[in-house]
Amino acid sequence: MDPYEIEFIGENRVVSIIPNFTYEKIYLICGEFGPFRAGLPMNVPLWLAVMLKQKQKCRMVPPDWMDIEVLENIKEEEKRSRFFTKMPNEHYMVEAKLILGNAPEDVPRASEIKTIIKDIWDIRMSKLRTSIDTLMKSGGNYGRLDHLTMMEINSVKPLLPEAMDELYRIEKMTQKTMPTSLNTSTFSQSGSSQNL
Amino acid sequence: MDLTDDIELSEDEEISVETVLKSVQCAWQNERLAPEILPHRNDMIECMLGQIQHMERNINKLPKTDLRACIHKMELSRIKFMICNYLKTRLHKIEKYCIPIIIAERQRIESGANYLTPAEFKYAQEYSLNMESHLKSAVLAKLPGTMETLEMSKLAVYPNLQSHVFLKANTAVKGVVLEEGLGDQDVEIELENGSQHILQYKPIAELVKNGKVLLV
Amino acid sequence: MNNSYLSILDILVTNERVPCRFLHDLPKMGFMDPSAAEDDLKAGATLDVPLWLAENFNSSCRIPLLTVDLPKIYKDAYREILNADACTVDMQKLGQHFYELGCYVAKHDIKGETFRQRFRMLMSASVSSDSIGSIQPLSASERKRAAAAAATERALSGWLQRGDCPLTTANMVANHRKRKRAEMEML
Numbered sequence: 001m002d003p004y005e006i007e008f009i010g011e012n013r014v015v016s017i018i019p020n021f022t023y024e025k026i027y028l029i030c031g032e033f034g035p036f037r038a039g040l041p042m043n044v045p046l047w048l049a050v051m052l053k054q055k056q057k058c059r060m061v062p063p064d065w066m067d068i069e070v071l072e073n074i075k076e077e078e079k080r081s082r083f084f085t086k087m088p089n090e091h092y093m094v095e096a097k098l099i100l101g102n103a104p105e106d107v108p109r110a111s112e113i114k115t116i117i118k119d120i121w122d123i124r125m126s127k128l129r130t131s132i133d134t135l136m137k138s139g140g141n142y143g144r145l146d147h148l149t150m151m152e153i154n155s156v157k158p159l160l161p162e163a164m165d166e167l168y169r170i171e172k173m174t175q176k177t178m179p180t181s182l183n184t185s186t187f188s189q190s191g192s193s194q195n196l
Numbered sequence: 197m198d199l200t201d202d203i204e205l206s207e208d209e210e211i212s213v214e215t216v217l218k219s220v221q222c223a224w225q226n227e228r229l230a231p232e233i234l235p236h237r238n239d240m241i242e243c244m245l246g247q248i249q250h251m252e253r254n255i256n257k258l259p260k261t262d263l264r265a266c267i268h269k270m271e272l273s274r275i276k277f278m279i280c281n282y283l284k285t286r287l288h289k290i291e292k293y294c295i296p297i298i299i300a301e302r303q304r305i306e307s308g309a310n311y312l313t314p315a316e317f318k319y320a321q322e323y324s325l326n327m328e329s330h331l332k333s334a335v336l337a338k339l340p341g342t343m344e345t346l347e348m349s350k351l352a353v354y355p356n357l358q359s360h361v362f363l364k365a366n367t368a369v370k371g372v373v374l375e376e377g378l379g380d381q382d383v384e385i386e387l388e389n390g391s392q393h394i395l396q397y398k399p400i401a402e403l404v405k406n407g408k409v410l411l412v
Numbered sequence: 413m414n415n416s417y418l419s420i421l422d423i424l425v426t427n428e429r430v431p432c433r434f435l436h437d438l439p440k441m442g443f444m445d446p447s448a449a450e451d452d453l454k455a456g457a458t459l460d461v462p463l464w465l466a467e468n469f470n471s472s473c474r475i476p477l478l479t480v481d482l483p484k485i486y487k488d489a490y491r492e493i494l495n496a497d498a499c500t501v502d503m504q505k506l507g508q509h510f511y512e513l514g515c516y517v518a519k520h521d522i523k524g525e526t527f528r529q530r531f532r533m534l535m536s537a538s539v540s541s542d543s544i545g546s547i548q549p550l551s552a553s554e555r556k557r558a559a560a561a562a563a564t565e566r567a568l569s570g571w572l573q574r575g576d577c578p579l580t581t582a583n584m585v586a587n588h589r590k591r592k593r594a595e596m597e598m599l
Contacts, residue, residue, distance in 0.1 A: 140528060
């Protein structure tokens with residue numbers, strides 16, 4: 001999938017905003033939101049938050065985890081652990097990109113936060129590379145990947161699944177190949193039916 | 197598309213549109229990531245399209261600059277994108293795996309467990325016929341008599357059910373049997389609720405179809 | 413890719429030449445051997461013949477007309493090298509279709525192991541900036557895989573860098589190097 005499609009999926013997450021206008025409740029297909037009270041925080045889907053922000057109709061409220069201390073802890077934990085740690089949410093990168101990208105002025109110490117998130121991402125990506133290499137070396141037919149987010153999983157497609165497919169195919173074919181000599185016509189799998 | 201199909205379902209069960217939307221999103225995601233075509237969710241899609249129409253009528257009553265109108269339009273565009281992409285993905289698979297899909301679908305129709313909507317099935321059959329007559333008129337008709345025959349079954353492209361997919365378990369599932377590459381011994385694994393795995397599609401195909409796992 | 417009737421890859425693979433030894437005199441077939449002066453192809457002649465043709469020589473008669481010898485990449489000497497360090501073998505030169513052709517002609521199971529060992533090269537080829545150098549020793553299918561992985565990598569960094577707040581800065585490139593070195597150390 002394209003990163004933008006994953007962003008699209010992540011945009012359905014609910015975030016908090018402070019509107020600067022007052023309006024009654026709005027009944028969307030994905031749920032009801034509001035009422036909008038100027039100055040009072042409320043929840044809306046991320047896509048709506050971005051839209052309102054772009055129209056200068058709200059301030060964004062950074063999610064709890066978008067905090068230097070919380071993120072430093074996550075980063076340390078991520079460095080320490082052999083496994084992937086659980087991220088604050090399944091679309092942390094999408095949330096970070098959209099909130100920090102559209103409303104850096106609404107996030108205290110935005111640029112430091114940006115750097116830490118990027119560090120965490122880099123640590124996880126490098127861990128991901130070593131773990132898929134290990135996965136391939138250790139057999140390459142099954143792996144468990146708890147706590148990886150969709151954007152991270154997508155970064156190893158199609159390489160990892162296709163390499164696993166290829167490995168499976170090679171090993172299946174190797175089993176089927178003739179035990180001794182090659183001078184029969186059976187060694188062709190797909191070409192033999194052509195009867196040229 | 198056929199409107200008379202599955203309307204009872206959405207009326208009987210009184211599910212909220214919000215739930216329907218979530219199901220459509222899962223169906224879209226699974227369809228995008230599964231190697232084979234999945235059972236259609238026409239009931240959900242029709243319900244959603246009905247909602248969209250209803251909403252659009254209401255939006256038209258609002259003044260153009262109304263903020264609510266903008267918000268609703270944005271939501272509808274998002275849903276329309278998803279539905280279009282879902283249907284296009286299915287059409288793409290129908291074209292690619294046309295021959296095996298038609299054969300399997302004929303059997304499924306007999307047992308009443310069809311995967312394609314009537315419109316999709318019609319499309320598949322026409323696509324196959326068009327391809328056949330195109331190949332015949334463009335190439336085979338110009339070849340000497342003995343080479344003129346065409347066995348459509350030889351042109352069949354099959355989805356690779358052995359391909360590896362990523363999934364997240366929506367619930368605990370026991371006894372998923374993995375086929376060992378080297379044919380030694382089959383391994384049984386358990387999918388804990390919320391856990392994520394990469395494995396072959398075939399042993400978990402049913403779990404995708406009954407919603408116990410979500411492809412990611 | 414998977415064995416469909418019109419798979420171009422499969423056609424290319426079966427078009428690879430394999431060393432064959434002819435078991436019988438074949439009248440009027442001397443033209444197949446450019447070095448032979450006679451009209452007939454003699455028993456014992458050795459020729460490189462496309463796999464599909466070798467196969468048809470044998471399937472069209474009641475008795476086998478030739479034996480197919482292993483291409484050298486599948487022979488013991490290379491097998492030892494592949495066992496020792498699969499990454500050192502230049503597949504572009506020696507086995508453009510190493511895995512695919514091997515599935516037809518080579519019975520031993522070293523292909524899977526070779527693929528596993530060389531997977532690391534695919535990963536580094538996919539993030540590498542000096543693309544030409546790093547993909548050179550790869551086989552055709554490996555190169556395809558590395559290119560697909562590089563496309564994913566590009567899409568992802570495109571996403572990360574787009575917008576008012578690029579989440580990756582210029583030091584991403586620097587980090588790549590660091591990261592790659594870190595990987596190597598762990599292997």
